[in-house]
Amino acid sequence: MMQDKPHERPQLKKNGFTFKQFFVAHDRCAMKVGTDGILLGAWAPVAGAKRILDIGSGSGLVALMLAQRTAESVTIDAVELDAQAAQQAKENVRQSPWPSRIHVHQHDIASWAENSNRHYSLIVSNPPWFTPGVACSSPARDSARSTATLDHQTLLRSAALLIEEEGFFCVVLPETVGQNFIDLALADGWHLRFRFDVAEYANRPPHRVLLGFSPSTGETLVERLAIRAEDTHYSEDWRSLTRDFYLFM
Structure with a gap:
């Protein structure tokens, strides 16, 4: 997939990207x-x-985007396993318009899910999806992207402990992995409520x-987008x- 990204902010030494309302440093992620x-x-x-809960928050990118899209009364928890990424996410949040x-x-x-008494109306995750043993570019990236770190069954069951009855649990995955994830979710009692397919071009x-899954039944909204x-x-x-x-969109 082509990785189109916002323009870099050259006056900052940290490695990261500038969006319209916030900057995300990611050199330690x-x-x-x-x-x-x-x-x-x-x-x-x-x-x-x-x-809102962001599982596997990394640099805090998704949490920051959701903060921009929601009212001041909405609170967001971002859970990240890696200590360096979590620290960088904290710094990104402190420097954003939504530190509180x-x-x-x-x-x-x-x-976290087993010991928390919190429940969320929206849970999001950009989860690991590489099969264990598939080499990534670095050990840290391998840990972040391999399902050995967080398998999909554990992710689904953790979200089930934390979701409100009318809430939604949303993930982004390669299309080739998506159907297996749907099968696991349905077997665990989730209901598919949103499906949004993304292609590079309309004819591909x-x-x-x-x-998007929910504990509650309802119609499934299916959409498609070409980048x-x-x-x-x-x-x-x-x-x-x-x-x-995006700065120049």
Whole structure:
């Protein structure tokens, strides 16, 4: 997938990216700012959300995007296992317009879910999806992206402990992984309520899928987006989704 990113902020020494309302440093995070996180942060259904949880928050990108999209009364917990990434997320939050609304916790989500008495109207995750043993570019990236660190069954069951009855649990995954995740979720009692397929061009098959599940039954809204138009420029759908974040969109 082509990793189109916002312009860098050269006057800052930290490695990261500038969005319209905030800056994300990610030099100490295994997973850098990329299209998957931006998709999830821009798409997740925030209407009516009062308390939000970001699982595997990394640099804090998605939590910051959701803070931008929601009212001042909405609080966000961001749980991240890696100590360096969690510390960097805390710094990104402190320097953002929403330091009092986002709370970063360096914790394992399985134990967090078992010991928490909180419930959330929206839970989001850009989860690991590599099969254990598939080499990544670094040990830290391997830890962040391998399901050995957080398998999908554990993720689904942790979210089930924390979700409100009418809430939504949303993930972004490669399209090839998405159907297996749906099968696991349905077997665990979740209901698929949103499916958003993303392709590079309209005439190509989707390579990413955003999925929204709920404990409650209801219709499934299925949509599709192409990132680029036939002339290779960004499509109007992509611009509409991301224009509140990208500097020059």
